[in-house]
Amino acid sequence: MKSIRNRRDGYALLFAASILLAIWHCITFMLKEVIFFAAISCISLLLLVRQSRLLYDATLIYANRILGVPSDPISTPGRQMNKDTGETVVSTFGILMGSKIYRWGLDGVHGVRLQAAQIDTERMYLAFGDAVQTMKVELLHGMTQKQAVLDVAQKLLHETGVRADITGW
Amino acid sequence: MSGHNLFGPRRLSIVAFSFSFAYMLSFLFEGRVLYGLLEMHGVNVSAYIFAAMIAHFAGLLTCGLFVRSQSAAKSIMLSGMGVCLVATVPFFFALSSLWIIGLIVSGYFSGGAVAAWGFFLRAFTPKNDRIKSCADVLIYSNLLMIAVNVVAMNGSPFIGLSLAMLCLVIGIAFIWILPVRQENDQSKTFINKTHGGIKNPLILLCLFVFIITINSGLMYQVINPAFGHLTGLVSWYWAVPYIVALAIMRNLPMTAKRSRILYIGMAMIMGAFISFMLLGRKTSDYLIVDTLMLGACGIFDLFWWSILGDMLDYSDNPAQTFGIGLSANVFGVLCGGILGMSVTSIGLPGAEVAVIALTVVCVTLVMLPPLNRQLVLLLKSHTYLAAYDNMSQSQQKDIVRQIKTLDPLTVREQEVLQLILSGRSNREIAAALFISESTVKTHVRNIFSKYDVSSRAELISTLLKNQMV
Structure with a gap:
């Protein structure tokens, strides 16, 4: 999440600087520079808005954590396993892994929603998607106590309405 | 005494x-x-x-x-x-x-x-x-x-x-x-349980009143000077259509639909400006324009005065609520007056001034029906919530169960919904459930989506309407 915030701040700075420079060049009647910096302002504003939305989602996911796994690997079928130094958070509204976000439950009945969850002795499998496509992720949950697994499953049911399938415990 | x-x-x-x-x-x-x-x-x-x-x-x-x-x-x-x-x-x-x-x-x-x-x-x-x-x-x-x-x-x-x-x-x-x-304790308790306060309906009403009265202010500045020569008639006839409209509105049955009356008022005010543009400046012309214009003002005024009067029940301080509502009226007249003065002071021909004024009137009046709809929904939600408070816990749970959703609510969403129905604001719900306000907002959005509604007022009226009937 820190990297998302840093990137958001960077875009905000870029936007402020480019706006100031555009105004400055406008005052001094340097048209080409004005257009150049105005274009940069527009682009940085778009990026700023996008990054701010991302940060909002990340904050929401972080604030509603169901399970937190420090430095956890996450993989998606057909893709190479990623490694991230940050904490992986499974939450009511998605998964946050470093600067990567998988969202669900943020856009009502027609948006992406958590569909199924399975927890075995090592991994947690989560399926989510909308009417068009479904995505699956698996992660090492790091839980060693059965009670902890039951607690996570209970919380998942309470928050998302999805009953986790617990196997191998 | x-x-x-x-x-x-x-x-x-x-x-x-x-x-x-x-x-x-x-x-x-x-x-x-x-x-x-x-x-x-x-x-x-x-x-x-x-x-x-x-x-x-x-x-x-x-x-x-x-x-x-x-x-x-x-x-x-x-x-x-x-x-x-x-x-x-x-x-x-x-x-x-x-x-x-x-x-x-x-x-x-x-x-x-x-x-x-x-x-x-x-x-x-x-x-x-x-x-x-x-x-x-x-x-x-x-x-x-x-x-x-x-x-x-x-x-x-x-x-x-x-x-x-x-x-x-x-x-x-x-x-x-x-x-x-x-005031007895019972009514105080009721007033204090005002379901998140009347801030939103009051803001909406103020906007509504402001838009209506902008036209009144505009009228003073645009129409009045044109009939300045009919001093004797203006002195007594000016407010007569207003009084007649008030008397008619006062005696309408309670079942009469307020929104229909609002449309009649809108038609009258537009008719007044069009008549002003097309007719001359004779006595008969004044009678037509003034009757339409002041009749509409009477309809509008009593319309929002009565809504404001109804709102007093949900207010902790009626003087504040009443004062804020009426200040929107004065502010609207003031803005309309300034607008009218600006238009007339440019020195344009009378017809062009009337066209500009009519454009302002049309633009502002178009906003009235959606505002009225929102206002009615918000006021209804207050009425429903008052009834909800008087129900037993099992009745309250039944209401939520009886209405079908597009998708079942999660336990957390049910908790949020119960708190919405008890009239709590997002901030209060967040404090009660120990979650952030943005989390509550997200749950509320999801609940809206599952009930296929677009606002809290619509949600509350959807849930409680059948029960009330």
């Missing part, structure tokens, strides 16, 4: 306010007294009127800060009217700075007195009859204003001023004998 037996508290409060309000209408704002006095001295009328209106706006807006009980409301009404009486005296003498000071002072204190009447409207008039009390006040005060106007126009502005002050004195006498009733 023989006055109590003769009138009853409700009628007493109506009479007291009508006389006081008649002074404001005939002297400060709409009447010919102040215009006559200022024109006698050849000074700029608009500056004086706008100063009084700004002061009145401030008085309405700030009254709620000082008045928190019915006894304080009575004191403010008495002292405010007393100050107005003193501040009016300089107008019998030569033009001086005391005139503008007097106008500002009386504008401010009369604003406070009007807002304070909110306490008496709530205490003495049952909810369903508030439209009648509001109509009575507006009818009586306008009739008195016509009488003062006719005297001021045909006699002397000084006689008109004396009559306006007489109205004020009679108003003060009736306020003096107004009983002060302690």
Whole structure:
């Protein structure tokens, strides 16, 4: 999440600087520079808005954590396993892994929603998607106590309405 | 207190306010007294009127800060009217700075007195009859204003001023004998459980009132000067269609749909501007334009006055709610007046001025139906929530179970929904469930989506409508 915030701040700075420079060049009647910096302002504003939305989602996911796994690997079928130094958070509204976000439950009945969850002795499998496509992720949950697994499953049911399938415990 | 037996508290409060309000209408704002006095001295009328209106706006807006009980409301009404009486005296003498000071002072204190009447409207008039009390006040005060106007126009502005002050004195006498009733604990409990407050409906109503009254202000500046030559007729006929519209609205059955009446008002106001553009400036033309315009104003005014009266039940401080609602009216008239003055001062031909004014009217009126819809929904949600509070816990749970959703609610969403139905705001729900406000907002959005509604008011009315029936 820190990297998302840093990137958001960077875009905000870029936007402020480019706006100031555009105004400055406008005052001094340097048209080409004005257009150049105005274009940069527009682009940085778009990026700023996008990054701010991302940060909002990340904050929401972080604030509603169901399970937190420090430095956890996450993989998606057909893709190479990623490694991230940050904490992986499974939450009511998605998964946050470093600067990567998988969202669900943020856009009502027609948006992406958590569909199924399975927890075995090592991994947690989560399926989510909308009417068009479904995505699956698996992660090492790091839980060693059965009670902890039951607690996570209970919380998942309470928050998302999805009953986790617990196997191998 | 023989006055109590003769009138009853409700009628007493109506009479007291009508006389006081008649002074404001005939002297400060709409009447010919102040215009006559200022024109006698050849000074700029608009500056004086706008100063009084700004002061009145401030008085309405700030009254709620000082008045928190019915006894304080009575004191403010008495002292405010007393100050107005003193501040009016300089107008019998030569033009001086005391005139503008007097106008500002009386504008401010009369604003406070009007807002304070909110306490008496709530205490003495049952909810369903508030439209009648509001109509009575507006009818009586306008009739008195016509009488003062006719005297001021045909006699002397000084006689008109004396009559306006007489109205004020009679108003003060009736306020003096107004009983002060302690609000019982039950009604206080109800008022305090106002389901997240009335902030949103009040903001919406203010916007609604502002838009309606912009047109009134515009009308004063655009239409009135065009019929300036019909002084005699204008002095008495000006407010007659307004009074007739109020009387019709007052006696409509409770089942009559308010939104339909609103559309009639909109059609009338547009008809008035179109007639103004197409017709000449003869007496018959004035009768048509004024009847349409002031009739619409009567409809609109009673429409929002009655909504404001209904809102008093959900308010902790009726003076504040009433004052804020009425200040939106004054602000609208002020903005409309400034707009009208700007349009007329450019020096465009009359037809072009009318076209510009009509464009403003059309644009503003288009916004009324959606605003009205939202307002009705919000007020309905308050009514439903009041009924919900009186249900048992099992009944409350049944309501949520009975209504089908597009997708089942999660346990967390059910918790949030129960709190929405108990009238909590997002912040209060967040505090109750120990989650962040943005989390609550996200759950609320998801609940809306599952019930296929677009607002909290719509959600509440959807859930509780069947139960109420």
